[in-house]
Amino acid sequence: xxxxxxxxxxxxxxxxxxxxxxxxxxxxxxxxxxxxxxxxxxxxxxxxxxxxxxxxxxxxxxxxxxxxxxxxxxxxxxxxxxxxxxxxxxxxxxxxxxxx
Numbered sequence: 001x002x003x004x005x006x007x008x009x010x011x012x013x014x015x016x017x018x019x020x021x022x023x024x025x026x027x028x029x030x031x032x033x034x035x036x037x038x039x040x041x042x043x044x045x046x047x048x049x050x051x052x053x054x055x056x057x058x059x060x061x062x063x064x065x066x067x068x069x070x071x072x073x074x075x076x077x078x079x080x081x082x083x084x085x086x087x088x089x090x091x092x093x094x095x096x097x098x099x100x
Contacts (some may be wrong), residue, residue, distance in 0.1 A: 013087030
């Protein structure tokens with residue numbers, strides 16, 4: 001039996017890297033995944049790789065309007081979320097220059 005059979009997973013940053021790998025594994029385990037990311041082209045390519053049981057939602061999780069739209073899509077299509085997997089995109093480090 002697949003361990004995530006019938007579960008709904010939302011994966012932010014699901015168009016590449018760890019997010020995409022997680023989405024593929026979750027689908028293999030029986031889940032339907034909703035992946036989100038900022039670039040439509042990459043999301044479509046990721047969905048083509050995943051093939052089945054995937055929904056894409058373009059958006060930036062740093063924008064509340066985009067999060068509201070993501071939630072609305074999930075609610076309309078599935079009614080609930082069983083798993084929320086967050087994968088941050090690019091993390092920029094900031095250096096503090098100290099003058100002496």
